[in-house]
Amino acid sequence: MQQIQQAFPRLxxxxxxxxxxxxxxxxxxNAVINVISxxxxxNLEIHHILHSLLIAxxxxxxxxxxxxxxxxxxxxxxxxxxxxxxxxxxxxxxxIGKKLRVANDIATQTGLTNVTIQHGDVAEVKGTFHFVVxxxxxxxxxxxxxIKRLIDKQQQNALPNGLICLKGGNxxxxxxxxxxxxxxxxxxxxxPLPYFxxxxxxxxxx
Numbered sequence: 031m032q033q034i035q036q037a038f039p040r041l042x043x044x045x046x047x048x049x050x051x052x053x054x055x056x057x058x059x060n061a062v063i064n065v066i067s068x069x070x071x072x073n074l075e076i077h078h079i080l081h082s083l084l085i086a087x088x089x090x091x092x093x094x095x096x097x098x099x100x101x102x103x104x105x106x107x108x109x110x111x112x113x114x115x116x117x118x119x120x121x122x123x124x125x126i127g128k129k130l131r132v133a134n135d136i137a138t139q140t141g142l143t144n145v146t147i148q149h150g151d152v153a154e155v156k157g158t159f160h161f162v163v164x165x166x167x168x169x170x171x172x173x174x175x176x177i178k179r180l181i182d183k184q185q186q187n188a189l190p191n192g193l194i195c196l197k198g199g200n201x202x203x204x205x206x207x208x209x210x211x212x213x214x215x216x217x218x219x220x221x222p223l224p225y226f227x228x229x230x231x232x233x234x235x236x
Contacts, residue, residue, distance in 0.1 A: 033076055037221055038083065038114070048113045048140045052079060055139060056104070059132045065104030076225055082107030085163060085194060086114045087220040088231050092187050093117035098159040098180060100152055101125075101167030105133035107196060108163065112142045123148045123155055158182035165196040170232065171207040181236045190235040198229045210234050 034049055035041060041049075053075060060071050070077055085107055091097065095118045099108035102122040112120045124130050127149045137145045148155065153176070162177045174193065181191050196217075197204075205212045213233045217226040 031075070033223065034080055034083065037080060038086070045113050048142075049079065049110070051140045052109065052113075052136060055136050056132075059104070059135070063104075063128050063132050065129050065132050073225075076223060078106055079110045080221070080223075081196060081217075081226075081229065082110040082165070083114060084217050084220045084226070085111060085196070085231065088215055088233070089161075089187065089189055089194070091115045091118045091161070095119070095161065095187060096121070096157075096159045096182070098123065098155065098162045098177070100162050100164040100173065100177065102133060102147075103129045103165075105136055107165050108145065109133060109137060109140070109142065111163070112137070112145050113140065116144055119144050119146070121146045121148065121155070121157075121159070123150065123152055125149070125151055152176050152180075155180060160185075160187060160191045161194055162192075163194045163196075166198065169204050169207065170195065170212070170234070171204070174208060174210070174234070174236065178236055189233065192233060192235040195232045196229065197232055201230065201232060205232070208234065 031050055056074050057071055060066050097120050099122045102108050102124050108120040108122050130147050130149050134147050159180055160182050215231045217229040
C-alpha cells in the first residue's frame with residue numbers, strides 16, 4: 031500500500047482497506063486463473079493497481095460519469111478507479127469469461143457497488159458512456175471505430191467525452207494511423223517510479 035498512499039495521500043480509510051483487499055485477493059486468484067503474468071504478480075501494486083490509478087491524476091471524473099472499461103481482463107483499470115471514484119459508474123466488458131469471474135469476485139469482496147460486468151464483445155454493449163478506458167488492449171485505430179457509437183453526446187467533465195488509454199513505448203506510428211488529434215501524457219509526470227518512465231496516457235475526444 032505504500033506506493034499507492036504516497037501517490038494519493040488523501041485516501042479515506044475505506045479506500046485504503048479496499049485497495050488492501052485487492053492486494054490480498056489478486057495473488058490468490060492468480061494462482062487459480064492467470065489474469066496477471068505469474069512473473070509480474072509480485073509487482074501488483076505498482077504495475078497494475080497504481081498504473082490504473084494514474085488515470086485519476088489525468089482526469090477527475092465527476093459524480094454520475096459513466097465509464098466503459100474495454101477488454102478489462104481481471105478488472106484493470108476499472109476496479110482500482112471504481113475505488114477512487116465511488117460515485118462514478120464503471121461497466122467492464124471482456125470476451126474471456128474466466129477473467130471476468132475474477133473481476134466480479136474482487137469487485138464483490140471489495141464492496142464495490144458502482145461496477146457492472148458484461149461477458150462478450152464490445153459490439154454487444156448497449157447504452158452510452160462519457161469515457162472508454164483501456165489498458166493496451168488493441169491499437170488506437172482499431173479501438174476508435176468500435177467505440178464511437180457508445181460515446182454520449184452530453185458532456186459533464188472537464189475534458190470532452192472520449193477514449194483514455196494506458197500504453198507504453200513509442201506511439202508515433204499508432205497515433206498517426208488514427209488521423210486524429212491525440213493528447214499524450216507521460217506517466218512519469220505523475221509518479222517518479224522507474225516503471226512509469228516509458229508509460230503514457232493517450233486521450234482523444236470522440
